[in-house]
Amino acid sequence: xxxxxxxxxxxxxxxxxxxxxxxxxxxxxxxxxxxxxxxxxxxxxxxxxxxxxxxxxxxxxxxxxxxxxxxxxxxxxxxxxxxxxxxxxxxxxxxxxxxxxxxxxxxxxxxxxxxxxxxxxxxxxxxxx
Numbered sequence: 001x002x003x004x005x006x007x008x009x010x011x012x013x014x015x016x017x018x019x020x021x022x023x024x025x026x027x028x029x030x031x032x033x034x035x036x037x038x039x040x041x042x043x044x045x046x047x048x049x050x051x052x053x054x055x056x057x058x059x060x061x062x063x064x065x066x067x068x069x070x071x072x073x074x075x076x077x078x079x080x081x082x083x084x085x086x087x088x089x090x091x092x093x094x095x096x097x098x099x100x101x102x103x104x105x106x107x108x109x110x111x112x113x114x115x116x117x118x119x120x121x122x123x124x125x126x127x128x129x
Contacts, residue, residue, distance in 0.1 A: 004053070005125055008045035012038045016118050019111045028107035030093035035107075035114035038091035039082050042121035049128045061086055078120060081113045 019034035043064040054060050069079035091099040
């Protein structure tokens with residue numbers, strides 16, 4: 001499980017760096033999508049250290065809330081961040097009725113939140129070693 005967590009954290013760091021680059025280049029939908037993946041991979045790493053292998057996006061979101069948010073192991077804002085990030089990633093990546101237009105402000109906020117999520121997950125994974 002530790003190897004899986006390490007790989008997931010590396011993917012999270014890469015996705016966050018990609019999100020930052022895309023934001024600077026005014027590629028807002030791409031930045032939002034990569035910010036989500038930074039959170040998704042971070043959450044997956046944390047779940048892996050708990051012995052849980054979850055792959056589907058909705059399942060990672062649900063398990064993260066169940067395992068970490070509800071018992072108070074992480075601040076509840078991270079559950080909200082992950083939930084909104086999934087919704088915005090879908091809006092950024094797909095054309096659907098009612099989708100939110102990704103603005104520079106939304107992209108900036110999502111990249112900042114992804115950074116906070118990554119820091120939280122890195123602290124959690126280091127404390128579990």
